[in-house]
Every structure is written in structure tokens, then in C-alpha cells.
Amino acid sequence: xxxxxxxxxxxxxxxxxxxxxxxxxxxxxxxxxxxxxxxxxxxxxxxxxxxxxxxxxxxxxxxxxxxxxxxxxxxxxxxxxxxxxxxxxxxxxxxxxxxxxxxxxxxxxxxxxxxxxxxxxxxxxxxxxxxxxxxxxxxxxxxxxxxxxxxxxxxxxxxxxxxxxx
Amino acid sequence: xxxxxxxxxxxxxxxxxxxxxxxxxxxxxxxxxxxxxxxxxxxxxxxxxxxxxxxxxxxxxxxxxxxxxxxxxxxxxxxxxxxxxxxxxxxxxxxxxxxxxxxxxxxxxxxxxxxxxxxxxxxxxxxxxxxxxxxxxxxxxxxxxxxxxxxxxxxxxxxxxxxxxxxxxxxxxxxxxxxxxxxxxxxxxxxxxxxxxxxxxxxxxxxxxxxxxxxxxxxxxxxxxxxxxxxxxxxxxxxxxxxxxxxxxxxxxxxxxxxxxxxxxxxxxxxxxxxxxxxxxxxxxxxxxxxxx
Numbered sequence: 040x041x042x043x044x045x046x047x048x049x050x051x052x053x054x055x056x057x058x059x060x061x062x063x064x065x066x067x068x069x070x071x072x073x074x075x076x077x078x079x080x081x082x083x084x085x086x087x088x089x090x091x092x093x094x095x096x097x098x099x100x101x102x103x104x105x106x107x108x109x110x111x112x113x114x115x116x117x118x119x120x121x122x123x124x125x126x127x128x129x130x131x132x133x134x135x136x137x138x139x140x141x142x143x144x145x146x147x148x149x150x151x152x153x154x155x156x157x158x159x160x161x162x163x164x165x166x167x168x169x170x171x172x173x174x175x176x177x178x179x180x181x182x183x184x185x186x187x188x189x190x191x192x193x194x195x196x197x198x199x200x201x202x203x204x205x
Numbered sequence: 206x207x208x209x210x211x212x213x214x215x216x217x218x219x220x221x222x223x224x225x226x227x228x229x230x231x232x233x234x235x236x237x238x239x240x241x242x243x244x245x246x247x248x249x250x251x252x253x254x255x256x257x258x259x260x261x262x263x264x265x266x267x268x269x270x271x272x273x274x275x276x277x278x279x280x281x282x283x284x285x286x287x288x289x290x291x292x293x294x295x296x297x298x299x300x301x302x303x304x305x306x307x308x309x310x311x312x313x314x315x316x317x318x319x320x321x322x323x324x325x326x327x328x329x330x331x332x333x334x335x336x337x338x339x340x341x342x343x344x345x346x347x348x349x350x351x352x353x354x355x356x357x358x359x360x361x362x363x364x365x366x367x368x369x370x371x372x373x374x375x376x377x378x379x380x381x382x383x384x385x386x387x388x389x390x391x392x393x394x395x396x397x398x399x400x401x402x403x404x405x406x407x408x409x410x411x412x413x414x415x416x417x418x419x420x421x422x423x424x425x426x427x428x429x430x431x432x433x434x435x436x437x438x439x440x441x442x443x444x445x446x447x448x449x450x451x452x453x454x455x456x457x458x459x460x461x462x463x464x465x466x467x468x469x470x471x472x473x474x475x476x477x478x479x480x481x482x483x484x485x486x487x488x489x490x491x492x493x494x495x496x497x498x
Contacts, residue, residue, distance in 0.1 A: 042224060125213045158472045161437035164213030178461030185459075190224045190449060192215040193413070193442045196475045197468040201461055203398050 041065030125164020157196025361404025413470025
């Protein structure tokens with residue numbers, strides 16, 4: 040029995056380690072909004088000094104690292120509420136201070152959004168957690184799978200990294 | 206108030222289904238400070254569920270033996286010891302004893318702590334010293350003893366620390382513990398950095414409300430039933446899910462995890478709204494249902 044046996048999981052974004060861990064723990068990977076678990080992995084923006092960031096670059100990071108995540112989470116939560124079932128969201132991205140000012144803004148916003156949604160949707164049985172890390176390996180995959188599972192039923196609104204430089 | 210029936214409450218799998226295989230810690234010895242009861246006992250049981258031999262350390266040998274008895278019921282080897290974690294010589298002797306009986310200690314859970322609600326103005330120097338030094342000095346001294354032995358043996362290991370969900374907000378009415386638990390969390394990151402070259406990982410759980418027989422809430426008149434609706438998650442924590450997460454951080458499944466403080470509180474520390482109940486100074490609620498007078 041895996042941590043996610045019997046659950047459907049949608050992995051938005053690219054992370055072979057997370058996909059492998061979800062499947063190893065018994066999740067069925069699906070591509071529809073109506074599922075038990077939503078994992079969103081944002082692409083890592085380039086590290087550009089603030090004075091050289093164009094507004095378009097700035098917007099792209101905020102869009103991928105914050106806006107799209109919120110809208111996707113909102114849609115996921117609406118489906119879960121309609122189905123009268125709980126669920127789990129895990130956001131994955133780069134550490135807040137690791138790259139440019141665009142990531143610092145998006146990462147910090149995402150962290151406090153996580154804390155907010157975790158409480159706002161708590162009584163819908165929907166948990167929301169975030170991992171902000173440089174790690175792309177097995178630990179990240181297993182950590183995300185654990186957070187997505189019922190084993191983390193009492194973990195919500197948590198923002199964490201994996202390694203020392205996260 | 207009870208949690209309304211139409212709310213959905215997320216629940217963990219039952220205790221009999223831990224998140225890791227029964228041999229995940231096979232051949233390893235875990236030392237748990239304050240492991241005779243409460244949250245330390247939950248950590249010790251979680252290690253035992255993963256096949257670790259468990260050394261239970263407590264200030265009172267009797268309490269440690271009680272805990273050891275419950276851990277032993279899960280199968281596996283267990284040994285109870287008495288130790289005051291504020292005293293380096295006692296810690297060293299306890300590690301010697303644990304290693305003599307159970308073999309080299311490669312997992313350490315720092316749980317020993319004292320905590321009781323009290324007004325800041327009423328905390329005696331003795332009480333302040335007891336609460337802060339058991340948690341702050343005790344965690345440091347036990348971790349350093351562990352690390353020196355692992356480094357000398359040329360082997361890595363894993364440490365987990367029982368911190369608390371109020372470390373980022375303060376905890377009015379519990380000033381000694383507010384200071385102590387935050388020190389544990391902030392030393393986590395630095396200990397992890399110091400010992401990463403030696404393969405020793407250090408993580409902490411910022412634990413929420415896990416009522417048990419020896420907690421203030423556990424002794425509350427009327428039990429903890431009435432407290433469930435206070436938590437966003439719709440319930441207080443089950444103590445074994447705290448044990449599991451603690452033990453999980455020490456498994457190779459999370460072999461890259463270090464320097465992290467993981468919040469496990471059902472959203473309790475995060476609940477906030479623009480309109481909140483009137484502020485009541487701790488000294489004026491001392492006589493209420495959470496009274497400490």
C-alpha cells in the first residue's frame with residue numbers, strides 16, 4: 040500500500056522526481072481539474088539583477104509563480120467543494136531569495152498565500168502546502184508525495200525547503 | 206462548540222499503518238529524550254514501528270520504564286534510562302549506557318521539555334531556568350554529544366527536534382516556552398549546516414496541539430472534545446501522526462532533508478481575521494477555563 044493508493048493526482052509543471060514518487064506511492068496521474076491531489080511546479084526564472092529585469096520578465100515570473108497557481112488552486116478547490124470531498128495542494132518552486140527580485144516577490148507571496156488558503160479551505164478538508172527548494176531529486180519527490188497524502192492530514196499552511204540553501 | 210457536520214475533517218491513516226516499512230530503521234538505535242510519555246513516547250513508538258531499537262531517556266527512570274514498556278509491546282528492543290539533559294556528564298553516561306545495551310545511536314529525538322502556562326510576571330528564576338535550559342541547553346548538549354560520536358565513528362545520522370507552532374508568533378501566557386521552543390528551531394538550521402559535511406541531518410517539527418495524558422489540555426476538565434472546533438483542521442492532532450512525521454524526517458526516504466522546520470498544527474497558528482475576539486490580557490484570563498491560578 041502506498042501513501043496515495045486510490046487517489047488521483049494532477050502534476051502541473053515539470054518534475055520527473057515528483058511524478059516518479061507520486062506513481063511509486065500509488066497515485067494515478069491524471070490531467071483533469073477534478074482530482075484528489077494538485078501539485079503545481081513552477082518553472083525556475085532566470086537570475087537577473089533587478090535593474091535589468093524588463094517588465095515582461097517580471098510579469099512572467101509573477102504569472103507562473105503566483106497568479107496561475109492561485110487560479111489553478113481556486114479551480115481545484117471549487118471542484119472539491121462541489122464533490123463534497125477534501126483534497127491536497129502542494130506548490131513547488133525555487134527558494135524565495137535564491138534568484139532575482141521577481142522570484143523574491145513571487146516566492147514570498149506564494150508562501151503567505153499558502154498559509155492563507157490552508158486556513159481558508161481547512162473545513163473543506165483541503166490542505167495547502169509549499170516546498171521552495173533547489174532540490175530536484177528523490178527527497179523532493181517523496182516529501183511532496185507525503186504532503187499530498189493523508190499521512191500529512193494535520194499539515195496545512197506549511198512552507199518548507201529541503202536542503203540547507205533553501 | 207462541536208465541528209459542524211457539514212465540515213470536512215482530514216484524518217490520517219490508523220496507527221497500525223505507518224508510512225514506512227517495518228524495517229526502515231532496521232539495525233539502528235534511536236535515543237529519545239523525554240521519551241517516557243506524551244510526544245516523546247509518540248516519537249519513540251514511531252521509531253519502533255520502523256524497526257529501530259529505542260533508548261528511552263527521562264528524568265524519572267520510572268516514567269522512562271513505563272514508556273519503554275509501551276514501546277516494547279510493539280516488538281523490538283528497548284531500554285529505559287534516567288538522565289537530566291542539562292548535565293553534560295549525565296548525557297555522556299546515558300549515551301554510553303544506550304550504546305552498551307542497544308548498539309551505536311544513529312538517530313536522536315530531542316523532545317525533553319517542561320511547559321506550563323504561567324504569567325510572565327510570576328515566573329520564578331528557577332522556573333525560567335528549568336524550562337529554557339531543558340529545551341535549549343538540553344537539545345544542544347544531546348545533539349552535540351550525538352554528533353561527536355557520529356563524527357568519531359565516521360558515520361552520519363539524523364536528529365529530529367520537537368519544537369512548537371507558536372515559535373513565530375510568541376505565546377502570551379507561556380513566555381519561557383515561547384523563548385525555549387524558538388531557540389530549538391533556530392538552532393536546527395545552524396546545527397544542520399555545521400554537521401552536513403559529516404552526513405548528520407537535523408530537522409524540527411513545529412508541532413501544534415497533540416493532547417495526551419500529561420499535557421495541560423489532556424488534564425482539562427471535560428476533556429478535549431470541546432477543543433476540536435478551535436482548530437482550522439477541525440480537530441486536535443493525533444499524537445501518532447506527530448510521531449510519524451518526526452520519524453519520517455529521519456528516514457532515507459527524505460535523505461536530502463535537513464535544516465528544515467516543518468509546521469504540523471492543523472492551521473492553528475495561522476488562523477486570523479480582521480475581526481477577532483476582544484483582547485484579554487493573560488493576567489485577566491488567568492481565572493478562566495485555561496486558568497493557571
